[in-house]
Amino acid sequence: MEMYLKRLGRDMWRSVEEGPYVPILTPVQANGTQARLCGGPNAMNRPTKDDLDEMENDAIAYFEISCGVAPDNFDIIINCKFAKEIWDVLKNIYQRSEQAQxxxxxxxxxxxxxxxxLPSESLNYSFKRFNPIITKLSNAGTVQRNHETNIKFLNGLGRHWSTAKMILQGDRKIHTLSLFKLYEELQAQESTMLKDFADLGGPLALIAQTA
Structure with a gap:
């Protein structure tokens, strides 16, 4: 908006930043007939051409900035009389919006x-809780690298996945696998791993299985 108004005229943005131009009108220094012609003894000098130009800039700035307001926010600025008032209201709205974001x-x-x-949580439920977090990060403009996402998911799994973590984290494909592909690889060995873990009391069976 700033650059747009400055392109329209060098003083347009002044109206937004500083508020409306107020011309300085002084009493007419005249007596008798001259004073009557000017509007009486309490008459004021008329605005100069420069004054009129500045006031026109105010009107144009008000119009342009009003047209740029989203329909949802128009009710908020409808009582604003000057471009600066509108701008101050919009700044407050968007600053609060940025803080909320x-x-x-x-x-x-x-x-x-x-x-x-969670304790006793299946791989499927862990994935169903973790995947939406990645989606929310992406929607918020923060995209995690596959490597970061995969390592975080693996590290968040329970201790019975410790050997799988060690094996997968040592494999270079952990850098490029999508989260879903990683989940599929883990899912393929989940039932066997859990059975061996329960039968043997630890993850050693998984090492023998993958050797």
Whole structure:
């Protein structure tokens, strides 16, 4: 908006930043017939051409900035009489919006950083909780690399996945696998791994299985 108004005229943005131009009118210094012709003894000098130009800039700035307001916000600025009033109202709205977005992103990042599988939670349910977090981060403009996403998901799984974590984290494909592909690889060995873990009391069976 700033650049647009400046292109229309060098003083347009002044109207938005500083408010409407107020011409300085002084009393007419005249007596008798001259005073009557000017409008009486209390008459004021008329605005100069420069004054009129400045006031026209105010009117144009008001019109242009009003036209740029989204329909949803028009009721908020309908009582504003000057371009600066509209701009101040819009700044407050969008600053609050930015603060809300920052807070929302912080909450999502906390979800991502604090993700842990729940006790006795299946791989499927862990994935169903984790995947929406990645989607929310993407929608908020923060795109995680596959490597970061995969490592975080693996580290969030329970201790019975410790050997799988070690094997997968040592494989270079962890850098390029999508989260869903990683989930499929884990899912393919989940039932066997859990059975061996329960039967043998630890993850050693998984090492023998993958050797």
């Amino acid at each position: 920052d807070k929302k992103l912080t909450n999502i990042l906390n979800e991502f950083n604090n993700f842990k599988a």
